[in-house]
Amino acid sequence: MHAYRSHTCAELNKSNVGETVRLSGWVHRVRDHGGLLFIDLRDHYGITQVMADPDSPVFSQIEKVRSEWCIRIDGNVMARDESLVNSKIPTGEIEVFIRDIEVLGPSNELPLMVFGDQEYPEETRLKYRYLDLRREKLQNNMKMRSDVVASMRRRMWDKGFREFQTPIITASSPEGARDFLVPSRLHPGKFYALPQAPQQFKQLIMVSGYDKYFQIAPCFRDEDPRADRSPTDFYQLDLEMSFVTQQDVFDTIQPVITGVFEEFGGGRKVDQTWEQISYKDAALWYGSDKPDLRNPIKMQVVSEHFRDSGFAIFAKLLEQDGTEVRAIPAPKGGSRKFCDRMNAFAQKEGLPGMGYIFWREKTADAVAQELGITVKEAQAKLKSGEVAGGMEAAGPLAKNIGPERTEAIRQQLGLGMGDAAFFLGGKPKAFEGVAGRARNVIGEELGLTDKDRFAFAWIVDFPIYEQDEETGKIDFEHNPFSMPQGGMDALEGNPLEVLGYQYDLACNGYELVSGAIRNHRPEIMFKAFEIAGYGKDEVEKRFGGMVNAFQYGAPPHGGCAAGIDRIVMLLADEANIREVIMFPMNQRAEDLMMNAPSEAQSDQLMELSLRVIEQD
Template structure:
């Protein structure tokens, strides 16, 4: 019977069989020492020529050979213990060993201090997973999901699986389409979320639903967003008419995960509620990182009569005070300026507070009164720099929000042992789509507009439409959006009107949401729910900066599975069966 390495400690004097990989091999004058690694840890194995018949094979063992060893467990000699290993007090003296499978030289390093490139690691992910860190991550992730399931079951949520082959619907991202062989010319879509199904479950009498749901979105990957597929904790509750009822129940899960599961410190025990408008105006982002302060300060009143052209001609002027930044070099400020320009700024004006005075190329253009008020409003002190944003309000918020984040990273203000949570509420129901130059849904059409159909009927202009708020909310964790939810639109009249405002007729709505609209006619209860991004939360809880580090088999940063070589060409016969013809210009 096989014994795990970490289970050997209490079995001194017993004959045991262990199986695993050669983590390292050392030849000490005819005696071979093997560090054998299995799923649980390391164990030192001693192979002596007088004890085994096939000692010659042991001399040819190399790293990552899969072997089985049978022998007697003994204490290590005096002064030879390894305090850094759980099994460091013992060793297995081999009576017999067997090579289960040889290994070629590895194409990647499994040494934690000498990692290979991410591309190579993903191409040989099955080898990369042997690293202790990756093993620990997968074990921790399994415990994480178990923790979540226990909470949901303890709170009377029913786990229900919803279909993977679904219909295409506007969720804010591109669908992955699946052509139907049986129904030529028609397509399924992999669900971006189980949104419609979970709402139909509410109509079906399920009181509290949840699911660890696979979701599929054709979005560009980022350090905090996987390409293609990801998992979310999806949930919905019936007879809920206020989003606060969902928020107050589910925030307990996240607080417990932070403190009890991950052992991290909550910045505030009470999770603040911040309106979308305030989040954008105060932090320059709808996902503000609250581990540090550095708020945006509005200077419109202070500079209302300024003669400095850059500020005078701007619709909005704001500033942030960066503590201790007076030691920044000119080249460092230039680097930050380039970042600001990428966000739409013309430059990055600043005032440096040093030696009891103010130094800056722009100081001479500002009056003593203006400088004094800027100092007072920003709280600037000796050793600080105040950076400005001037221009259109949305651009100013975006630029300074980005700079706030960049300065926090530069000055190590993002303590990974602390977690700052907040709820962002009152999102716009509609927003202006700059690319298509029209008003469109802010997130998705399933949220309930505050004020219901009356608010929609009263919206005559684009400005009226953009003023409508949705009973919608996000949870933010250390600057990452980890949850999105809303009170749902369960009234067909409101749904039709919400689309009509954007120029869609009832036929379009019926085609897209026919099942839901039909279901809503039969006593659909008010309901609300949300979905938590499981990988993104786990990334924060484990202190990772790259979401691909917390997934067993992720796609690369280019959206490619380097290990399985997908996406790939398919057999033309399959295309013929699906009645598909490729019309692609490869030049």
């Protein structure tokens, strides 16, 4: 027999009854039933119930074992009584009577329990991550992650891509985040950088004549942490292709992503048709370039209904250039209680409040006012049916702008009885983010968001440039390496109207994929950077390797990268990306388990010609 096991803890069933077996694993749970000891023995594959009574030759040893001891047992497989069968696990029809036991690794008192669903502080979980990873949920998450990566690889190979590895130590390059710098021992005073992405290398692979590239690539960025972003490193499915258009990239990656979500999505609906929404429309309709399309709410511009109206705040606002008023429709949100709650939400977001109108059944007060009768007479007429109740608009805004304007707003938004609308005004960039978050909250609270679905959309037509309102300076708003739509001709006009062949894939409120058709023509690249205030010499200094390569017959090319951590987070239905990363950092970018970052030894610093300067 094997030194440690003849079977895993998920293999035994009724057909094994009567066999002598050997199992190894961790003591998941111990139950003492009056001298009869039951142990749930767990390994990576599952759980088997093993048991002993005082007749077992090793009963006294078994009495000493505790949770998370690593043990080996030898025993006889027995069928469970029909009434004791556990149909929830594959081994639920049998149990193993223990004849021999060996303690392979005893455990100290546990800082966190593996059995059960107890919640522990994140600091505890990360410090003892090796124990946290034993828990069933994280075991399943990490297995899923591994399987997702394997599935991605198979799908890419099936599409004719080859996997190539790019360097992990490279030159520093401004790509939108801070680099992790690595000092050079052989070149004192100089630094390498960990790559933020394989961006330049994968483009050089295309210049080298390799038509299709992909890689499960580690990327390193010194960023502030968020629930959906690691502060140090992450993995992405990186791909690049030559002689392709934007649509070719979409057609290549869509079946890969769709297939992965169908395979691992647990039966949730996966959208087969992916909309293409311009960046401008996404900002208007959803207040975000990564909209959650499970929520059907679309915001609309309603400025004309407030211009020169009785609502002075919006009327005066609209006299300023570049301002507008937008409405967030709220089907089924037509109660004062809900409207007040959303107004309080806006105040928590730092705004004075959020205007609203809601539509309700006409009250006796309103009928009395219309007909010039008493409220009591109006109540009687409504009750008898002599007067139809109908619908009225309520709320402070409705009173200020009057019935004609409120009715025009209702018709534009397609709302009816029991519905509401919320309003924000100003320069769009100042309130779009809050409007987008309000839209999400409204969708959640009113039950409009379809939780059983993965909804995808390509966000396209990103502007390449933006203008600083104070200085008037033109700078890059998005990826400077994207090919401008219209090429060189587009760069001769208004920079703020130049759009790039850049695209993101949004799913359920997260950005999953980002990419572009690249600017592979040096003359167009130099012109694009010149508009943003970067001279030719600076471009060659920063991106010399790529610019030089483009002078030797560079093909048109493009690609994208899909965030693996974020994809698995969605598939596992987790709210925090750390739940799908094996050994994540905490919120302060610290590894509590390995005590990183740590101070360097003085001899290490001397070797690297470095000195640490104390901060005041």
